Amino acid sequence: MIRLLACLALGLSATALGATFDGQSTRDLEARQLAIQQELNSLARASLRGGVGSIGYRTKPVDDATLGYWIEINLERTYPIDEVVLVPVLWRDMEEGFRADAFPVAFQIIAGTDEDREGHVIAEYIRDENVGLGISPLILTVPETQASWIRLEVTQLSKRQHDDAYVFQLAEVFVFSGNKNVALRCPVETPSRRAPFEPSGAWDASFLVDGATPYLMNSARGDSSHGYIGGFGKDPTLLIDLGEIYSLSEIHLHAVEQSDTVPQAFAGDLGIPKHFRIEVSLTPEFTDPVVLLDYQMENVAGLGPIMMWNIPETCGRYVRVVTIEKSETVGVPNRLSRTGFAEIELLSNGVNVAEGKPAWTVPEKSGVRPPQTLTDGMNLFGEILPMRRWMHELAQRHQLNLELQDLMTELNFRHQRQERMVRWMARGLVALVFVVIFVVLYNRMLRIRHEARVRERIAANLHDELGANLHAIGLWSDIAQQSVDSPDSLQESLQRIRGLTERTGASARFCSNMLEAKGVCEDLVDDMKREASRLLADIQYEIHFDGEVAINALKRRVRIDIYLFFKEALTNIIRHGEASSAQISLSVKNHKVELVITDDGCGVTGGLPKSLQRRAKLMRAKAGVEHPEQGGTRVWLKLKAR
Incomplete structure (x- = not known):
C-alpha cells in the first residue's frame, strides 16, 4: 500500500500503476476523461513560488549511489503519527519545465520513541530511476504509530540535474498526527560534515521542517482576497477577537503577495516585520498578555509564503501582533517600509478559529487595505486549505493528470484507428x-x-x-x-x-x-476549301489556314460545328452581302480556335444573324460581327477546344 501511494504521488506510468483499458468502451473512457477534468477543476493547483527563500536540505555530491544518508527529526514528545509527506526539491528543466530533482531512488522510514531508540520500519519506498518524477509531494500513509522521532534512511541516491552528481536533497518533511504537523520546526539531526557549504543561506537541515514548500497555496476555488498592508513607514498593531476563549496550538502567517509580475518586485519580505511578537489575552485591554510567538528575522531565506509554528497550548480570546522592529525590505528605504499579512491563522485542535472573526488595527485606518482581510480565510488565489488537505490535493492532482495523460493517449489511439x-x-x-x-x-x-x-x-x-x-x-x-x-x-x-x-x-x-455519318468533315481544311470554291464561284476570295495539323486534330463534333458556321456565313454573304471579294482565315493555337470571315459587301444590320448566334451557342463559343472603317463586314468566331 505504501509503495503504491509513492508511485501515484511521484508519477510512474499507467502500466506501472496497473491501469488497463482492456474491456472498456471508448464511451466509458470519454466519460472518465470528463470526470477527471471536472475533478481537477476542484483540486488545488501546483502553482510555484518565486523570489528567494528557504529551499530545503541537501548533502555533498558523491560518486557512489549506494552511499547511505539519513536525517532524523526529534518530535520532542510522543505523538500517534499516521502519515509522512515528503516534498521534493524542484529543478527548472529548460525543455520539460519544472521537475523533482535528486529525489532518492530507495529509502525507508523508521520511527520510535525515547524508550525505543532502535525503532521499526513504518514505510519503504523503491522507484524506477528511469521514470521521470513530477513536482507533487510524496504521500506515505503509515499505520498509526506512537513516535517521538522518525528517521529517513536513504539506500540509493539519484543524480541531480545540473551536474549528474549523486546527492540527497528534500524541500520539506511533514509528519502528521491527525491534521497537525508535529515535525514543524523540530530539531533535525544529520550526519556530521555531510552538508555542503551554502553561502546563500537557502539550504539548511532546519529548512526541512520550517513548513515552507516550493508551492503557493492555490486552492482554485473561492474568491480572491488581497491581504492587509499597512501605510508607508507605519507599524500598526494588529488585533483579532476570537469571540470566545480557545486553546491555541498553531500559528500560520500568510505573506502578502510580493507582486503579480515575473520577476517579482520584492524578494519575499514585503510586509513582514523584522521583529514582531504575537500575544494572547483573556481581556481586550491585554492586562494579562501571554507571548505566543516572538519572531526575529535572521535571513530573508528563512521567509516563505506561509510561515508556521507549533506553540504550547495557550488559552485566550484576544490576539495581537505587535511590531517591534520594522521590516527591512530589500531595496526599499526604511521610511517606506510597510507591515501586513494576507491571512493570520490561529489553530485550535487543527481548526482555524480566527477565520471570520473581527480584526482591526491600532491606530485605526493605518493601512491601504481593510484589516478584515486578515481573517477572511482567503488569499490571493482563493480559499486557504489545511496543510494536510493541501498536500493531498496536490498529490491527487498529479495522480489524475497521469491517468488523464494515459486516457488521452488511449483515446487518441482509438480515435486514430477509427x-x-x-x-x-x-x-x-x-x-x-x-x-x-x-x-x-x-x-x-x-x-x-x-x-x-x-x-x-x-x-x-x-x-x-x-x-x-x-x-x-x-x-x-x-x-x-x-x-x-x-x-x-x-x-x-x-x-x-x-x-x-x-x-x-x-x-x-x-x-x-x-x-454523324462517316465521311463528313474528316478533313476540315479540304471541306472548307471545297465549300468556298463552290459557294464563292463568282467572288474573288482568299482562304488561309494556320496550324492545319491542329485543325484536323480537333474533335469531330467541333469540326462539324465550325464547318456549319462557316457554311452559313458564306451563305449570308451570297444572299445579302452583295460582295465582290472575301478573306477567310482559320487558326488553332494553344487550344484556341479563331475563324474570321471578311467581305467588302454592304454589310448586315441588326448584329450577328440569329442562325449564326444559334450555331455559336451550340458550340459554347463567342461570335460577333464588326464593320471595319474601310467598309464591308467582318464575322468572327472564337472558342476553346482540345
Whole structure:
C-alpha cells in the first residue's frame, strides 16, 4: 500500500500503476476523461513560488549511489503519527519545465520513541530511476504509530540535474498526527560534515521542517482576497477577537503577495516585520498578555509564503501582533517600509478559529487595505486549505493528470484507428461509386454504339428501300401513262404508286442523323476549301489556314460545328452581302480556335444573324460581327477546344 501511494504521488506510468483499458468502451473512457477534468477543476493547483527563500536540505555530491544518508527529526514528545509527506526539491528543466530533482531512488522510514531508540520500519519506498518524477509531494500513509522521532534512511541516491552528481536533497518533511504537523520546526539531526557549504543561506537541515514548500497555496476555488498592508513607514498593531476563549496550538502567517509580475518586485519580505511578537489575552485591554510567538528575522531565506509554528497550548480570546522592529525590505528605504499579512491563522485542535472573526488595527485606518482581510480565510488565489488537505490535493492532482495523460493517449489511439477505418470506408465507397459510374458509362457507351450500328443499318436499309421505291414509283408512273385508256389498269397503277408513297414517307421519318455519318468533315481544311470554291464561284476570295495539323486534330463534333458556321456565313454573304471579294482565315493555337470571315459587301444590320448566334451557342463559343472603317463586314468566331 505504501509503495503504491509513492508511485501515484511521484508519477510512474499507467502500466506501472496497473491501469488497463482492456474491456472498456471508448464511451466509458470519454466519460472518465470528463470526470477527471471536472475533478481537477476542484483540486488545488501546483502553482510555484518565486523570489528567494528557504529551499530545503541537501548533502555533498558523491560518486557512489549506494552511499547511505539519513536525517532524523526529534518530535520532542510522543505523538500517534499516521502519515509522512515528503516534498521534493524542484529543478527548472529548460525543455520539460519544472521537475523533482535528486529525489532518492530507495529509502525507508523508521520511527520510535525515547524508550525505543532502535525503532521499526513504518514505510519503504523503491522507484524506477528511469521514470521521470513530477513536482507533487510524496504521500506515505503509515499505520498509526506512537513516535517521538522518525528517521529517513536513504539506500540509493539519484543524480541531480545540473551536474549528474549523486546527492540527497528534500524541500520539506511533514509528519502528521491527525491534521497537525508535529515535525514543524523540530530539531533535525544529520550526519556530521555531510552538508555542503551554502553561502546563500537557502539550504539548511532546519529548512526541512520550517513548513515552507516550493508551492503557493492555490486552492482554485473561492474568491480572491488581497491581504492587509499597512501605510508607508507605519507599524500598526494588529488585533483579532476570537469571540470566545480557545486553546491555541498553531500559528500560520500568510505573506502578502510580493507582486503579480515575473520577476517579482520584492524578494519575499514585503510586509513582514523584522521583529514582531504575537500575544494572547483573556481581556481586550491585554492586562494579562501571554507571548505566543516572538519572531526575529535572521535571513530573508528563512521567509516563505506561509510561515508556521507549533506553540504550547495557550488559552485566550484576544490576539495581537505587535511590531517591534520594522521590516527591512530589500531595496526599499526604511521610511517606506510597510507591515501586513494576507491571512493570520490561529489553530485550535487543527481548526482555524480566527477565520471570520473581527480584526482591526491600532491606530485605526493605518493601512491601504481593510484589516478584515486578515481573517477572511482567503488569499490571493482563493480559499486557504489545511496543510494536510493541501498536500493531498496536490498529490491527487498529479495522480489524475497521469491517468488523464494515459486516457488521452488511449483515446487518441482509438480515435486514430477509427479515423483510419473511416478513411478506408470512404475510399471503398469512392471506389464503389467509381465502379458504378464506370459500369453505367460503359453500358451507355455500349448502348450508344449499338444504337449507332442500328441507325447505320436503318440508314442503309432506307437508302436501298428509298432507291427501290423511287425507281418503282417511276415505273408505275410510266405504266399509268400508258394505261390512260384502260381505267382498270390505271386504277391499279395509281394504287400501287399510292402504297409506295406511303411506305417511302414512313421510312423517311426514321432517317438517322446524317451529321454523324462517316465521311463528313474528316478533313476540315479540304471541306472548307471545297465549300468556298463552290459557294464563292463568282467572288474573288482568299482562304488561309494556320496550324492545319491542329485543325484536323480537333474533335469531330467541333469540326462539324465550325464547318456549319462557316457554311452559313458564306451563305449570308451570297444572299445579302452583295460582295465582290472575301478573306477567310482559320487558326488553332494553344487550344484556341479563331475563324474570321471578311467581305467588302454592304454589310448586315441588326448584329450577328440569329442562325449564326444559334450555331455559336451550340458550340459554347463567342461570335460577333464588326464593320471595319474601310467598309464591308467582318464575322468572327472564337472558342476553346482540345
